[in-house]
Amino acid sequence: MRAAVSGRRWSPDGVIRVGDLLHNCHPFPLRRYILPPKSFEVIVAGGGPAGATAAYSLASAGVNVAILDKATFPRDKSCGGGLIAKVLHDLPLDVKPVIRNAMNGMCFTYQFGGRFTKRHYEPVVYGTLRREFDNYLVEQAVRQGATLFDGTGVEGFEQNGEGAVNVLTRAGSLSCRVLIGADGANGVVRRALNNEQAFFNQAGLSFEIERERIIDDRVDGALMRVDWGTLPSGYAWIFPKGDFLNIGVGGPVAIGKRLKPYLHEFLVNERILRTDRVSLDDLNVSGHKLPTFTERTRLSDRNVLVIGDAAGLIEPLTGDGISYGVQSARLAADVVLHWLSGACRDLSEYDETVLREIVPEIVYTRKFLAFFNAFPTLVHQVVSRDDRVWQAFCRVLKGEEAFHLLRRKKMGRLYGVAQYVDRFAFYYEARRLKYPQASETLFQRLVGRMLERIGGLM
Numbered sequence: 422m423r424a425a426v427s428g429r430r431w432s433p434d435g436v437i438r439v440g441d442l443l444h445n446c447h448p449f450p451l452r453r454y455i456l457p458p459k460s461f462e463v464i465v466a467g468g469g470p471a472g473a474t475a476a477y478s479l480a481s482a483g484v485n486v487a488i489l490d491k492a493t494f495p496r497d498k499s500c501g502g503g504l505i506a507k508v509l510h511d512l513p514l515d516v517k518p519v520i521r522n523a524m525n526g527m528c529f530t531y532q533f534g535g536r537f538t539k540r541h542y543e544p545v546v547y548g549t550l551r552r553e554f555d556n557y558l559v560e561q562a563v564r565q566g567a568t569l570f571d572g573t574g575v576e577g578f579e580q581n582g583e584g585a586v587n588v589l590t591r592a593g594s595l596s597c598r599v600l601i602g603a604d605g606a607n608g609v610v611r612r613a614l615n616n617e618q619a620f621f622n623q624a625g626l627s628f629e630i631e632r633e634r635i636i637d638d639r640v641d642g643a644l645m646r647v648d649w650g651t652l653p654s655g656y657a658w659i660f661p662k663g664d665f666l667n668i669g670v671g672g673p674v675a676i677g678k679r680l681k682p683y684l685h686e687f688l689v690n691e692r693i694l695r696t697d698r699v700s701l702d703d704l705n706v707s708g709h710k711l712p713t714f715t716e717r718t719r720l721s722d723r724n725v726l727v728i729g730d731a732a733g734l735i736e737p738l739t740g741d742g743i744s745y746g747v748q749s750a751r752l753a754a755d756v757v758l759h760w761l762s763g764a765c766r767d768l769s770e771y772d773e774t775v776l777r778e779i780v781p782e783i784v785y786t787r788k789f790l791a792f793f794n795a796f797p798t799l800v801h802q803v804v805s806r807d808d809r810v811w812q813a814f815c816r817v818l819k820g821e822e823a824f825h826l827l828r829r830k831k832m833g834r835l836y837g838v839a840q841y842v843d844r845f846a847f848y849y850e851a852r853r854l855k856y857p858q859a860s861e862t863l864f865q866r867l868v869g870r871m872l873e874r875i876g877g878l879m
């Protein structure tokens with residue numbers, strides 16, 4: 422375990438072995454004077470984008486906050502590393518130093534068929550390497566005064582009757598008034614509040630590759646590349662990011678076994694690697710779960726809150742989780758600040774604001790995902806033909822519109838019908854996930870045509 426503390430250099434590199442100190446075996450007598458603090462107002466478990474943002478916001482407001490992360494920074498995370506433009510407005514700090522490129526368009530294929538490209542007049546997604554991005558956020562939080570204990574996994578916690586939380590680590594325990602669980606999809610705090618059934622779970626596989634290892638003229642640095650409709654749900658992507666590319670696939674865990682073969686097929690079809698004989702084993706492919714919030718998900722338990730992936734705050738259609746990770750972190754930090762200042766009795770305001778500001782969008786995109794899975798051909802045709810749909814999507818990525826408000830606006834008086842379409846879509850989605858080889862039924866196609874007509878009239 423090590424702790425890095427801002428403002429004071431506790432050792433030549435600003436790093437001391439706190440684990441050693443706690444175990445009383447540090448070789449240096451300094452430990453008598455510089456024992457790290459064991460008590461904090463807030464402890465954040467996990468230093469990903471959500472945890473680091475929460476710690477940054479709290480430390481900037483003068484709160485005594487610590488980040489505990491089981492990994493040692495800089496560390497990697499399986500992720501496309503795409504930041505939708507909205508995140509740049511939501512983050513409380515400037516992340517330009519770790520942005521590698523800006524993308525204003527997307528090149529689609531449907532089931533590896535013909536390509537079509539859509540562009541927007543300004544960037545809608547920015548490329549980052551998670552190793553750099555996450556490390557930068559954590560560093561900035563430490564600069565604001567947060568204490569970092571990395572290489573220090575949270576093993577459990579106990580809430581005592583007096584409103585304190587004891588956070589247990591292998592090297593000892595630390596106490597705090599509020600514990601924020603930002604420990605991702607598989608974390609200990611996440612599991613304490615929510616079991617697997619609390620989420621709709623998807624999975625993703627991805628790897629990063631240096632540009633010199635690909636056939637360069639196949640990639641436009643300003644375009645995301647997406648293939649969809651090949652699996653019953655999910656998509657494959659290539660995100661360029663300067664000297665690197667991120668390539669991956671994602672979809673519901675129900676079809677998780679098909680993701681690796683799909684990635685392989687995608688690479689072969691793209692003919693992007695310098696050799697056509699692609700061996701996935703030579704590539705550093707890693708996978709991770711993408712949990713999505715459902716009505717069963719809990720956001721808090723007295724003075725323990727969960728944010729980001731730990732709360733299932735992932736947009737299920739695109740797999741964008743950094744955006745809601747950051748947003749939930751800021752909401753959590755605001756509520757914790759209120760509570761610490763005595764302005765509110767408990768932390769339930771956090772649940773209320775997340776349910777009001779984030780969940781409707783997740784609920785709607787989950788419905789849209791089911792709709793896409795039920796009527797993939799229809800969605801593909803509409804997106805490829807009608808530029809208004811793509812431009813509206815871009816406005817959502819920039820935070821200028823919200824999916825659920827857009828649907829209400831678009832459907833007008835027909836909005837009441839939507840619930841029947843949703844039910845139908847969920848039924849067909851379940852069917853397609855159960856029988857992945859089954860093609861769209863005649864009935865599905867007819868309903869798709871009808872919806873397309875109605876859409877055309879709006």
Ligand SMILES: Cc1cc2nc3c(=O)[nH]c(=O)nc-3n(C[C@H](O)[C@H](O)[C@H](O)COP(=O)(O)OP(=O)(O)OC[C@H]3O[C@@H](n4cnc5c(N)ncnc54)[C@H](O)[C@@H]3O)c2cc1C
Binds near residue numbers: 472505576603728
């Ligand atoms: C293949 C794939 C591609 C994706 N692509 C994108 C994308 O392009 N854009 C996007 O916005 N989102 C993407 N996502 C989702 C995104 O990666 C997550 O939503 C995001 O990382 C969530 O941030 P977080 O801070 O909540 O959790 P994480 O980033 O997972 O951070 C959790 C942290 O907690 C630490 N931790 C875990 N357990 C413990 C413990 N017991 N004690 C202490 N620390 C612990 C971990 O080491 C980690 O540092 C993708 C996901 C996958 C799997």
